[in-house]
Amino acid sequence: MKDINEDIKWAQINKDVLRSMENPRRGYWIALIACVAMIACAVAAEIYQYQYGMGTANLNWPHMWDLYIATFIFWIGMSHSGTLLSAILHIIHADWRKPIYRFAEAMTTFSLMTAGLFPMIHLGRVWNLYWVLPYVTDRGIWPNFRSPLVWDAFAISTYLTSSAIFLFIGMIPDLAICRDNARGWRKKLYTALSLGWRGDDRQWRNFRRTYLVMACFLIPLAVSVHSIVSSDFAMSIMPGWHITTFPPYFVAGALYSGCAAIITLFVLLRYFFRFEEYMTISVLEKTCKLTFAIAMVWTYLNLIEFASVWYGHDVPSKEVLMDKFVGPYAPYFWVMIFCGSVMPFAFAFRKLRRHIPSMFVLSIILNLGMWLERWMIVTPTLSLGYHPIAFDTMWPSMIQWAIVFGSFGWFGMLFLVFVKVFPSVSMYEVKEMVYHRRGLAGKDPDAVLHSRTGSDDRPSSSSSGGGGSPGGGTPAPGLEGA
Amino acid sequence: MKKYKIMGLFANFGEAFNVIKDVGEGKLKGASIDDITTKSPIEHPEIDEVLGPRKSHVPKFTLCGAIFGITFGFLFLAAAQANFLVQPQGGKAVIPIPSNIVLTYEMMILFAVLSTVAGFMITARMFTKRSPLYSEKVGVDQIGIIIDLDDSNLEAAKELLKSHQVLEIREEVVK
Structure with a gap:
């Protein structure tokens, strides 16, 4: 099966993508309302926590970190696949990425924005938020530059800035198409954002180079960000955290959860915006295979982590490991292993890989496993530290659960608004894909891609002092600004 | 003598490239390959092959930015x-x-x-004054070839474009 229909006309690509920004299925609106309801839940919980203090979240010594930090890591991890995979696949010229990279990059940006909320919530005193920002100060704050927490602030703000720019730069040619077809406020928005793009050879030449250079920088950046997040744990001396394999383990976990999220969003967008022509089963299958490969890497690194603790003969670390296997958190640990290491074998079956509902459910199960993984990193260690006086089992309160639940709504809302306002499929890249695939298939790339045939092909001559509205052709439908 | 910009829109990329080749081979008097600008709906490496080597200076901006980042970053922290x-x-x-x-x-x-982004904005001349010779069909499925020439060669240029199945011709007086 082909990644894309090679005979699809370019004008049709514009038409389909622009229509998606106007006319989604009803499911889109239901999803958006559900997200807003989830946010309302979290806001109510946050107001309560703000009013009555962090004790309402059950956060108390030794459990100063819990779901907030676990979910923070989860969202940082989720952000990895979008930009990282887009950049890697761009560099190796894997053109099947073209219909899906735009929403994957948007997923990166919004995951980071969601993750950024958790340090604020975790602080409790949100009015002191700016204390976490890495700036030079003589007001007595004395940021500890040796601390991975300060590195986090540097790394995540760099990653958020770079990912957002990467997403924006990649959208410029499409924003120009939107500008040419929009009216009202949308026209003004796209005109400003397209920065005067006209598609001339100078712009394309520099665009291509810029995108490639940025992709080259984003790959090491993405790896460094999650390595640094893992350092929050690995550079401590707590049993179960002080493990040298944590950086690659975290990066693999990040890629894994991000790939699973791409599958989830792929299925949703395909349904909401009728993108069956672009988000094809073949592309889904390739994404599933990639996810399966990363799942196996993650499983291996998990086993290596257990082995290094077991053979390290550090008694407290071993006790934490055994506590995960048979202690109070054991059910969650084994669900994590089942979801993260056993369920991916469903990808091995071709029939399942091509069955969209199964893949949707599976992708959510995988991400459940990955979220549990983060929880199982944070909480068991804190419940079983070096001092018996601090041994304590803690369960998060409903306040924590509600805020975590609401973070999914926040991410969902940002994402859904984005895909409604901006093209979620890259029009120019899909056109390139179609053009080159036709060439590879031995067909004349020009033969059917263009809409002007027959009598419309007659040469016409006009003097023009301005761009004006072109005659003939098949312009895409206009985007209503109101 | 008036200076003109003339734009031909093509549905067939092969024919558009042939126009560029013809100009490069001197078949249009008063115009050379440097007088040609293309407008295309996709990133088209083939265009670079026909137009000849035209460098992108974006990596120089990147290098400068990276060196500045290292220097400033370390000094910022040290300070x-x-x-x-x-x-x-x-x-x-x-x-x-x-x-x-x-x-x-x-x-x-x-x-x-x-600095890569800044370099892109500068080298791609994103904020410069636009020529009115633009068609939104360039964002759909057509390629535009723009040639700078003077009025004595205008008719010859139109003939050249028509001989390559041009769909539409537009012109603009530059000065």
């Missing part, structure tokens, strides 16, 4: 850490090199990315 001299250090280095390497690395990437 902040130098303030700590008023505190007891307990034998630890005032400016710890290993942790500064991590942060300097992040600053290098940040400034490299920012």
